[in-house]
Amino acid sequence: MSRSDVLVTADWAQEHLGDPGIVFVEVDEDTSAYDGGHLEGAVKLDWKTDLQDPLRRDFVGREAFEALLSSRGIGNDDTVVLYGGNNNWFAAYAYWYFKLYGHRDVKLIDGGRKKWELDGRPLSKETVARPATTYRASEPDLSIRAFRDEVVASIGSKNIIDVRSPDEFSGKILAPAHLPQEQAQKGGHVPTAMNIPWSKAANEDGTFKSDEDLAKLYAEQGYDEAKPTIAYCRIGERSSHTWFVLRELLGKSDVKNYDGSWVEYGSLVGVPIEK
Amino acid sequence: MCGAPKQGGSLAGVDLSTQTVIQGSVWHDGAPVAGAYVRLLDATDEFTAEVVTSPEGEFRFFAAPGRWTLRTLAPVGRAERPIDAEVGLNETTLAID
Numbered sequence: 001m002s003r004s005d006v007l008v009t010a011d012w013a014q015e016h017l018g019d020p021g022i023v024f025v026e027v028d029e030d031t032s033a034y035d036g037g038h039l040e041g042a043v044k045l046d047w048k049t050d051l052q053d054p055l056r057r058d059f060v061g062r063e064a065f066e067a068l069l070s071s072r073g074i075g076n077d078d079t080v081v082l083y084g085g086n087n088n089w090f091a092a093y094a095y096w097y098f099k100l101y102g103h104r105d106v107k108l109i110d111g112g113r114k115k116w117e118l119d120g121r122p123l124s125k126e127t128v129a130r131p132a133t134t135y136r137a138s139e140p141d142l143s144i145r146a147f148r149d150e151v152v153a154s155i156g157s158k159n160i161i162d163v164r165s166p167d168e169f170s171g172k173i174l175a176p177a178h179l180p181q182e183q184a185q186k187g188g189h190v191p192t193a194m195n196i197p198w199s200k201a202a203n204e205d206g207t208f209k210s211d212e213d214l215a216k217l218y219a220e221q222g223y224d225e226a227k228p229t230i231a232y233c234r235i236g237e238r239s240s241h242t243w244f245v246l247r248e249l250l251g252k253s254d255v256k257n258y259d260g261s262w263v264e265y266g267s268l269v270g271v272p273i274e275k
Numbered sequence: 276m277c278g279a280p281k282q283g284g285s286l287a288g289v290d291l292s293t294q295t296v297i298q299g300s301v302w303h304d305g306a307p308v309a310g311a312y313v314r315l316l317d318a319t320d321e322f323t324a325e326v327v328t329s330p331e332g333e334f335r336f337f338a339a340p341g342r343w344t345l346r347t348l349a350p351v352g353r354a355e356r357p358i359d360a361e362v363g364l365n366e367t368t369l370a371i372d
Contacts, residue, residue: 087325114312120350165323167339177315177324177336181294199322204348 003211006095006107006248008081010116013109016081017041023074023130026113027051027084027094033113037123039083043072043130047090047237051097057264059140065101066135073130079105086237087206088112089198093240095248096257100145102138108244114206144243146230146256148264151190152271159229160193163242164262168234169195171275175234185266188275190232196221198238201245214245228254232261282326283333291363297343298335298364300328303351303371307332311349313369318342345369 008016016022017040024042026034034044045051050068053060060068074080080103084091091112098106109116116123146154154160167173171187189195200217201209208214223229229246231239236259247255258265265271289296297315301308313334314325318341326334334345338360345367346355352371 085327117310118312118348118350165317166319166321167317167323173323173337173339175337177297177338178326179324180289180337181339182290197321 002251003249006244007110007208008107009110010119010121013039013081013083013116014121021077022079022081023072024081024083025072025074025094027082027090028086028113029090030085033085035125037125038128039116040122040124040126041128042083043074043128045072045094047093051094057260059097059100062101062137062139066137069135069137070133073133074135075133076104076136079107081107081109083109083112083116085113087114087199087202087241089237089241092244093237093259096144096240096243100140102141111205111207118205143254144247144256146232146258148258148260148268148271150256151230151232151258151260151265154228154230155190155272156192157227159224159227160190161223161229161231161239161242162189162193162195162262163198163231163233163239164189164195165197165199166195168262169193183263183266185263186273188266188273189262190265191272191274193232193274194221194223196223196242198233198241201242208245208249211249214250218246218250225252228256230256230258232258232265234262235259236261282335283329283331286364289337293362295338295340295360295362296335296364297338297345297358297360297367298333299345299367299369300332301334301347301349301354301369301371302332303349308347308349308351308371311347311371313345313347316344316346320344347371 027045029047082091174183231242233239243257301311309330311328315323354369354371
């Protein structure tokens, strides 16, 4: 796995719009971005309504994922090229999700929607309909997903990376600052977690930093190559961005995303918190 | 939940006795700039949040009291300004030259 296998440039994406065997997928929470203009031929996935269970806090199950991808006209052999807003947070989350369910060929557009817009590249408002497929998903690959008990058991023994902003890590604020700050969970972080904000891995236009800069970033912050790693944020989308950097760009082994993240951990009774 | 909500509009439902709201608009050449990226940086210049301005050029953050920096990036250019925020409503304008 190397950078070119998992990441494509905006130029590459623009040249390959409409190619058979490649499906562009925009992933946002707020799909009004897609509706206001998207890459030509791209289908949309709604982070909340398509990818979250409507009742419980969890993913949609394997069969629901199969039905979703089938309805969007995505086949098992297609190359799925993901992009989205928020510096690709939700696209990175979808990338991790597609990998969890075993999709073979998934890529991100470097810089996502932000770079595309800043470059003034064309957007389309045409409705996209692809013929339905019969998608088959694998059993979830739990080697890339961490649950709360594992996080608690990993305190002091694994690399735990809190990718939120320093003010969320310290408990000064409880959510990214574009959201109201009234939250149920306690402020702070998992004891022994390193605070390496996702934003340190990205340039201002949303593209990822070079492999060399990324390797240097984690080494400087005390990342231990000999240990397994768990990344978390507030709800698991920013930590997907860091999971992508560590596992897919830098090729580190045994990296998990804890998608329960601070909303879950900060609400658990009796677990240790550091502030 | 982490997706940036629609920018601008009413503050109804926001408790300004507890929330520290930083809001304003981005301007260029005498007109508001829609679709500009605005990020909020903390006292150490680290990224804290980012939103995209509304059709009227508006942005809004929910922060905490203290020193912050607002930085905007748009196809027409960039601008930056510091702001000292207090609990309640803190308003400012970002002008791109």
